[in-house]
Amino acid sequence: MKKSRKLLAGIALLGASALVLSGCSASGSGDSAEDGKTLKLWHFESADSAMGIAWDEAIKTFEEETDATVEFEEKSFEQIRSTASQVLNSNEAPDVLEYNKGNATAGLLASQGLLSNLDDAVDEFGWADKLAPSLQTTAKYDDNGVMGDGSWYGVPNYGEYVEVYYNKDMFAANGLEVPTTLSEFEDVLAAFQAKGITPLAEAATEYPLGQLWYQLALAKADRDWVNDYQLYSNPIDWQGPEISYATQTIKDWTDAGYISTDATGLKAEDAGTSFIDGTYPIFFSGSWWYNRFTTEATGFDWGTFLFPETELSPGSAGNMWVVPENAKNKELAYKFIDITMRPEIQALIGNNGGIPVAANTADITDPKSQELIANFNALTEKDGIAFYPDWPTSTFYDELNAGLQELLNGTKSVKDVQKQLGEQYQSGVDDIVG
Known part of the structure; x- marks a missing residue:
């Protein structure tokens, strides 16, 4: 040791x-x-x-x-x-x-x-x-x-892996189909918001929002970036295109009303049960919810799809x-x-x-x-399993949640959140490998 x-x-x-x-x-x-x-x-x-x-x-x-x-x-x-x-x-x-x-x-x-x-x-x-x-x-x-x-x-x-759960009945009632590109996904979010429906069930005190942030970074990343982030193969640029896209998109989606600022005080259970009761049409979260939705989300038809236009997804x-x-x-x-x-x-x-x-x-x-x-199986066959955002250090789970909470409530800018997370990430990595 x-x-x-x-x-x-x-x-x-x-x-x-x-x-x-x-x-x-x-x-x-x-x-x-x-x-x-x-x-x-x-x-x-x-x-x-x-x-x-x-x-x-x-x-x-x-x-x-x-x-x-x-x-x-x-x-x-x-x-x-x-x-x-x-x-x-x-x-x-x-x-x-x-x-x-x-x-x-x-x-x-x-x-x-x-x-x-x-x-x-x-x-x-x-x-x-x-x-x-x-x-x-x-x-x-x-x-x-x-x-x-x-x-x-x-x-x-x-x-296990993270995917998009969606309320088929709410999609059908609003004339919406499963998106196949990021642009189409944002169109779906905008369509719901225009009807007064906050589309994304979210929670920032626990893992859901952090996993969405990581998925957005993965949409602009490749396997080498994942290895750099998770295995410390090379330094991570915390103002680079992958993380900047993820953080800015979370900010933009919050400003547009796709994510409620109430998520700063919500836990994963709150987000999951709000999808179960039909409040929100979309929940991006893990396969560990699947059996629970099967037994509890009985008031509507629901389905799943992989996050569009990316080869990588959180999972392991x-x-x-x-x-x-x-x-x-x-x-x-x-x-x-x-x-x-x-x-x-x-x-x-x-x-x-x-x-x-x-x-x-x-x-x-x-x-x-x-x-x-x-x-x-589709993810494993294309080497698409990219692990989870909090894995690199022993404290990053709490640090990422706290940073994203500050992003949602507007107390820190995109660049400041990224700077803070980058310093915390690097401190943890240095503690591991010197």
Whole structure:
């Protein structure tokens, strides 16, 4: 390990005890933890999500085949995100957990020596053969915690990407069709605004607006730019055409009424539910919403399309299974991970609104799921997966959200926002690679 990085900033750390349910500590597990017959598992997927459904079945299979017991604790994304370094560096670490991928998250923990090197397990179980090369990028990290090279520290078993969700009924009522170019997309936004309808469901306190900003930059970028931004191959020009187009477009769309300034105080949940209730006709967000919209957005017909006129989109392999270095039952953890990669478990992900990475195509029977997976496959086939805007540094998620909030409420100009973000980005990168 060369250089550890700053812990996530701007998030109040919860105590380790807040993450561990009563009776679930190592000392409370009794002999079962010590004799290797209990697998302590954490993840943050809801029970009715695609992954929650699949992993529940995987737990049953695991217990049947190993005669071991799974001690499962559901955590929130923020609980795990904000306390991982503290908890995984203690005796309270689980044996296997779902964790966010990228330099600022899994890479950070790997560089701190908190995650197990999985190279031997990957070879033993053949996981590399089940994952497309583009999906392996976020599973491997070097000594500095930079993704793409080095050893395996995680295993993704689903994919994700960001696309446009749209209300077909609202489009039809206003005589609008799915746009195929950026110009046509802006025409759609203008048509809705002219009818008094704010077209874009947005949130600036969490990820949605940042992902739209990044998608706009990607519309003017290529793979080399993505590698510069994400992997530090070359310096990023924060006043260059890619970022300038993205930031200026967000400002222009806000001034034109396509994005509400109320978004400065809204979270992702607020934006998603406002699309579900039919308030907004368009929501640019991740495939993780797909199954929820299927079950909750029942008052209208909806569909999806990839952001027009670009080869690149935010996305990646999904969050990963990681095994803490302090895990007490690593072999059981590897067995569980392997079960989640089986075709029958992967098919459950695919038929419940998720994106499997190792399923048999013939096993996916749901039409909407086929559409979702086809869009993802189209991106991976053209090397269009471009990761996420906050990944480069451990603090950039909060910094990007804050900068875009200032852009929306007019307290900073486009150039000033870009200057501020550029300085924050570079500070974080320097902390990683020197």
